[in-house]
Amino acid sequence: MSTVFLRTLVCLLLLLFHLKLAASSGGNDSFTFNGFGRLNLTFDGVANVTSDGLLKLTNMSKQSKGHAFYPTPLRFRNLTNGTIFSFSTTFVFGFISAYTNVSGNGMTFFVSPTEDFSAALGSQFLGLFNQSSDGNSNNHVLAIEIDTNYNPDVLDIDDNHVGIDINGVISNASHAAGYYANDNGSFTYLSLRSEKAMQVWIDYDGHEMLLNVTMAPIRMAKPHKPLLSATIDLSSVLLSDPMYVGFSSSTGSFKTSHYVLGWSFRMNGIAEPLDYSLLPSLPRAKSNDKDRIAMVIVSPMLSEPAFQLTSESSKDIGIGKKSGRWTIHVRAISNVFCEFSWC
Ligand SMILES: [Ca+2]
Ligand SMILES: [Ca+2]
Numbered sequence: 001m002s003t004v005f006l007r008t009l010v011c012l013l014l015l016l017f018h019l020k021l022a023a024s025s026g027g028n029d030s031f032t033f034n035g036f037g038r039l040n041l042t043f044d045g046v047a048n049v050t051s052d053g054l055l056k057l058t059n060m061s062k063q064s065k066g067h068a069f070y071p072t073p074l075r076f077r078n079l080t081n082g083t084i085f086s087f088s089t090t091f092v093f094g095f096i097s098a099y100t101n102v103s104g105n106g107m108t109f110f111v112s113p114t115e116d117f118s119a120a121l122g123s124q125f126l127g128l129f130n131q132s133s134d135g136n137s138n139n140h141v142l143a144i145e146i147d148t149n150y151n152p153d154v155l156d157i158d159d160n161h162v163g164i165d166i167n168g169v170i171s172n173a174s175h176a177a178g179y180y181a182n183d184n185g186s187f188t189y190l191s192l193r194s195e196k197a198m199q200v201w202i203d204y205d206g207h208e209m210l211l212n213v214t215m216a217p218i219r220m221a222k223p224h225k226p227l228l229s230a231t232i233d234l235s236s237v238l239l240s241d242p243m244y245v246g247f248s249s250s251t252g253s254f255k256t257s258h259y260v261l262g263w264s265f266r267m268n269g270i271a272e273p274l275d276y277s278l279l280p281s282l283p284r285a286k287s288n289d290k291d292r293i294a295m296v297i298v299s300p301m302l303s304e305p306a307f308q309l310t311s312e313s314s315k316d317i318g319i320g321k322k323s324g325r326w327t328i329h330v331r332a333i334s335n336v337f338c339e340f341s342w343c
Helices: 002-024
Strands: 030-034 042-045 065-069 087-097 106-112 142-147 161-166 173-176 178-180 187-189 198-205 210-217 228-231 244-250 256-267 317-322 325-333 336-342
Touching (some): 142 198, 161 210, 161 228, 173 228, 178 210, 244 256
Antiparallel strands (some): 042 065, 087 198, 087 256, 142 161, 161 173, 178 187, 198 210, 210 228, 317 325
């Protein structure tokens, strides 16, 4: 009798499992997280959820990467006619750096066929790619990057931008972080290093093949004009098989924590607005704990340095005499050192 009962129970559980899969493949998936619980997401690398419900993608360690995924892969393609569904997502994020004036490297929202990013690198690759895989059309990855490090090797426009990435970190389109005012269209620059929470909206119109990315400070209504707007046929990027949605983040030389406070997603519709009153707060780093990476302006007329530089590591920035010449070295980008010398 108990064996029959157990078999019945197993059959029921299998039926429920298949019903869940069917629900996740019907093109109507949606979810909203106003703050996170550990069971809301799956994690990789240093990513985790804090006790107060913050998704913490990186944790103030250098050369790190973290990923968080919605546990169930979602179907982005209409199997009847092969087109890509419209979708929309919004999230609130914020970065906390160990330094007063730099952070790095950034984070992405991504759609990927795999949860396995073990071969991906941090730093400018944002935990999604490496030197070999970057730009490969077989990646089938769409990412929206929020980037705080200027990496000229991957054609970054500056050290404070948002980009649309297809299969690699050389962006198809990118723009300095900020928003356009609804009344007069003027552009307001937003510093990603401000340690203030900000919101991003990503909307893809499958019929128009139009991808819009919009951002604003938290609690501001979504601006009418997107920050980025690009016509992209995602049918060559997103696969027929269900794909994972989530966030990646990486650090390089600068110790930074990258946080997500809330996240909403909807296939074939507008993502449910986040409830700001329910979101956890972005932690504040104590300013007197911070190191300062100085901007260095060197005058060749000086015979001795007339300023004091401090850094958490003499490897990042240093000053001294080399072959009788005063020399400043700055590790500005990953392991690239810049040296300035004068007599
Ligand atoms: Ca970068
Ligand atoms: Ca970039």
